[in-house]
Amino acid sequence: MNESEQPDPSQDRLEAFAADEREIRARHESNRRGWNEGAAHGYTPMVEDTIAFIRQGKSNLHPVERSYLASILPGCSLAIHLQCASGKDTLSLLNEGVKKVIGIDISDVQIENARRTSEALGAPAEWYRCDVLDAPAALNGTADLVYTGRGALCWMHDLDGWAGVIARLLKPGGCVSVFDDHPVTWLFRQDTPDYQFSNTDYFHTCASSVGWPETYIGDIGTPLEKQARKYECLWPIASVFQALTRAGLTVVHLGEHPEPYWEMFPHLKPELRGMIPQTFSILAVKK
Ligand SMILES: C[S@@+](CC[C@H](N)C(=O)[O-])C[C@H]1O[C@@H](n2cnc3c(N)ncnc32)[C@H](O)[C@@H]1O
Numbered sequence: 001m002n003e004s005e006q007p008d009p010s011q012d013r014l015e016a017f018a019a020d021e022r023e024i025r026a027r028h029e030s031n032r033r034g035w036n037e038g039a040a041h042g043y044t045p046m047v048e049d050t051i052a053f054i055r056q057g058k059s060n061l062h063p064v065e066r067s068y069l070a071s072i073l074p075g076c077s078l079a080i081h082l083q084c085a086s087g088k089d090t091l092s093l094l095n096e097g098v099k100k101v102i103g104i105d106i107s108d109v110q111i112e113n114a115r116r117t118s119e120a121l122g123a124p125a126e127w128y129r130c131d132v133l134d135a136p137a138a139l140n141g142t143a144d145l146v147y148t149g150r151g152a153l154c155w156m157h158d159l160d161g162w163a164g165v166i167a168r169l170l171k172p173g174g175c176v177s178v179f180d181d182h183p184v185t186w187l188f189r190q191d192t193p194d195y196q197f198s199n200t201d202y203f204h205t206c207a208s209s210v211g212w213p214e215t216y217i218g219d220i221g222t223p224l225e226k227q228a229r230k231y232e233c234l235w236p237i238a239s240v241f242q243a244l245t246r247a248g249l250t251v252v253h254l255g256e257h258p259e260p261y262w263e264m265f266p267h268l269k270p271e272l273r274g275m276i277p278q279t280f281s282i283l284a285v286k287k
Contacts, residue, residue, distance in 0.1 A: 006256045028133070030230065034229070035230075038217045040220075047120075049122055056137065069145075076093075078100050086113035087113065103125065104135055105127075111128070135169060143169045146175075150261050152236070154233055172286055177281070178284075187200050207232055211224050253282065
């Protein structure tokens with residue numbers, strides 16, 4: 001066996017940037033099935049809990065998001081939330097002053113939960129179950145704010161397609177907010193008490209896996225071989241910035257933050273916390 005025939009030690013690593021349209025769609029479809037499985041097994045906050053939370057006037061926005069969105073949300077007529085899951089964050093935008101929200105998600109289970117929740121609340125909300133890449137053309141040019149993040153970008157396998165959708169949904173003068181995992185977090189193992197390199201290529205990583213991490217959804221009670229394969233990409237910050245710029249948007253804010261929005265490194269020693277960025281934020285405007 002010569003060197004080129006050696007088995008790849010990380011067989012679930014893919015060439016993200018070699019994906020053609022058919023491969024992108026196949027990965028997204030597999031992710032839809034994976035998210036239906038995950039959402040049906042406890043990832044999703046209970047519909048009843050979300051109803052009570054929103055009724056009490058609460059908001060699930062992260063303090064980092066609120067810091068740069070505070071002046072934008074109260075005057076916002078329509079926010080479109082891409083990858084809205086079961087709608088808790090989407091409906092939270094109403095409690096932040098947004099007049100109407102639209103949520104888009106590929107998972108049937110998530111959208112069904114979101115619908116049930118907003119119907120119970122009588123909230124000014126609409127839901128679309130579709131791939132972000134297929135966001136309905138009827139929504140073009142309607143959004144004051146496109147809101148996304150917190151575990152969203154990694155599921156996109158066509159970053160230019162994603163940025164193009166954002167640009168077409170926005171009104172002139174509207175803006176997009178992205179607050180998501182910092183890609184540098186991919187470089188470290190999640191199961192160690194200190195920062196250990198995970199052998200991840202920062203510039204070319206797309207990975208596929210079955211099952212869910214313990215820190216996240218955990219065991220869903222289905223044998224791994226029966227679960228859908230899920231595909232995720234590491235998008236360097238510069239790639240996100242450039243995709244938005246290529247789509248004609250102007251980045252007016254870029255932040256890197258030590259604050260996480262979920263516990264990615266549960267075993268990390270306390271004195272090591274805050275030493276790497278765990279999240280980043282972008283605000284970009286359609287001029
Ligand atoms: C980690 S969750 C995002 C949670 C979100 N921040 C929230 O409001 O709670 C990722 C979501 O992306 C959705 N998703 C994954 N790929 C998608 C795609 N191609 N188009 C639309 N939604 C997608 C999944 O169904 C899942 O609900």
